Amino acid sequence: MAVPAERRRRTPRRSTTIRGTWTLDDRLTGPVREVEVEIPAGTAALTVRLAYDRSAGVLDLGCSGPYGFRGWSGGARTEFTVAPQWATPGYLPGEIEAGVWRVWLGLHRVPLDGLPYEVTVITHVRPPAMPRDHPSRRGRAPRSFHPVPAATRRDLPTLDGFGWMAGDLHAHTHHSDGSLSVYELACLAADRGLDFLAVTDHNTTSHHAELPAAGALAGIMLVPGQEVTTDLGHANALGSLDWIDFRRPAREWAKAVQDQGGVLSVNHPLAADCAWRHPADVRPRTAELWHWSWWDRTWGAPLAWAQTWADDLVVVGGGDFHRPEEGHPPGAPTTWVLADRACDGPEAVVRAVEDGRTAVSASPDGPLLLRHGEVFLVVGGDGLILWxxxxxxxxxxxxxxxxxxxxxxxxxxxxxxxxxxCG
Incomplete structure (x- = not known):
């Protein structure tokens, strides 16, 4: 007898459901908790669903396999799938290893009377088809225009083989809590007149694999990064780095980034509930002193913070783009780097930040203050005060x-x- 088409299309699977209640004491003991599940051999794909009352609290979501990190989506999603050829944005595709997997639950907001939750883990015998609305299905046509470098547009000089580039060191895509794909974000940044953009999704590296192709199609250099994100503050880890374990103390992030040749930058140190409150036993030299939320720039608190943080502070800016409707596009503010032209690709940007060859302006075309060798070069600053x-x-x-x-x-x-x- 023929099998009906709707039955033939089904993917065999089995599910396990774990229920419990997180308390405020649990959150204070450790903000990221684990729920363990045994995954049998022969599992082709894995789907995890989290259910809880979102009007009562906030739980973040992620996971690790027997061999380590497999993804993080924070509070942006309550379901993910990991398969050999594709994964939900924020997660790493690949074979499903047999053994103990751990579903990570970040206890971001838990009410006094507790927060009941339910985790359902579905194991697939055959990989499910990629969803029709998966971001990888979005079209990516090569751009026909050739962006003019910012230094050329503004007639900025070179210096002993080094040249100025304009960009933004802080932006997000659908791999965490942004709304655009990597390619869509790259096109937006290129249209803004930027030469480079660091893509720094929260606590994941799943976007890194897309950066070279998306940047080439859009006509912009995309710099790999990850925003190490905790309740006590955020920091950008810039460079082609392995995943940085945000669950560990901040001093360990700094060492891991340094050991891999990257740069760690304190993000928005005075920004509302995202302000930097980690112990000051480790003070990264680089700081996002100018964040988009510094909307009243007569307010001097960021400058006062900088004076107490480090004598040799490297100043950078960050637009922290998430979605167009928020009204602060990439490059607001703009970070300028004096990049070594002999250094290839995104590494030139990372090395310039590491060496402190940076400046920040309100936009790609705003007034500029550049430390150019032994002098300051001021462009478009007539009537302003150099202080x-x-x-x-x-x-x-x-x-x-x-x-x-x-x-x-x-x-x-x-x-x-x-x-x-300018630093």
């Missing part, structure tokens, strides 16, 4: 060269609104 530890100078002219002194300097308006920064 530093030992400097108080009114800029007169749209292209001015002034002596460079040590320390963080800024361009500001007569009403004290910061327009550009």
């Amino acid at each position: 530093g530890p030992e400097t108080r100078t009114v800029v007169r002219g749209d292209r001015v060269i002034l002596p460079a002194r040590p320390g963080v300097h800024r361009l500001e308006t007569p009403s004290n609104e910061v327009m550009a920064l």
Whole structure:
């Protein structure tokens, strides 16, 4: 007898459901908890579903297999699938190893009377088909235009084989809590006139594999990164790095990033509930002093924080883009790096940040303050004030060269609104 088509299309599977209640004491004991499940040999794919009352609290979601990290989606998703050829964004595709898998639950917000939850783990005997709405199915046509580098548009000089590049060191895609694919984000950043963009999805590296092709199609350099994200603060790990375990103390992130040749940057140190509150026994030299949330730049708290953080602070900016409707596109603010032209690809950006060859402006076309060798180059700053530890100078002219002194300097308006920064 013929098997009906609807039955032939089904993927054989079995499921296991674990129920429990997280308490406020659990959250205080450890913000990320694990639910273990035994995955039998022969499992072709894995689906995990999390159910809880989202009006009562917030639980984050992720997992590891017998051989380590397999993905994280935080509070952006309550379901994921891992299969050999595809995975839900935020997760790493690949073979499903037999043995103990751990579903990670981040206890981000738990009410006083507790938060009941239900985790269902579904094992597939055959891999399920990629969903029709999976981001990988979105079209990616090569762009016909050729972006003009920011340094060329603004007529910025080179320096002994080094050249200026404009970009943004902080952005998110659907691999965490953003709304755009990697390619869509790359196109948006290229249209903004940026030369590079660091893609820094939360606590995952699943986006890294897409960056070279998406950047080439969009006409922009995409820099691999990951935003190490915890309740006590966030930091960007920049470079082609292995996954950084956000569950460990911040001092261990710093060592792991340094050992792999990357750069760790403290993100938005004064931004509401995301402010940096980790113990100060490790102080990364690089900090996202100018975050998009610094909307009133007459407010001097970021500058005051910088004075207490490090004498040799490397200043960067971050647009922290998530979705277009939020109104702050990539490059607001813009980070400029003086990149070594002999250094290939994204590594040139990472090395420039590591060496402190950076500056920040409000936008790709905003007033610029660049430390260019032994001098400051001020572009588009006529009528602004150059202010530093030992400097108080009114800029007169749209292209001015002034002596460079040590320390963080800024361009500001007569009403004290910061327009550009330079370390």
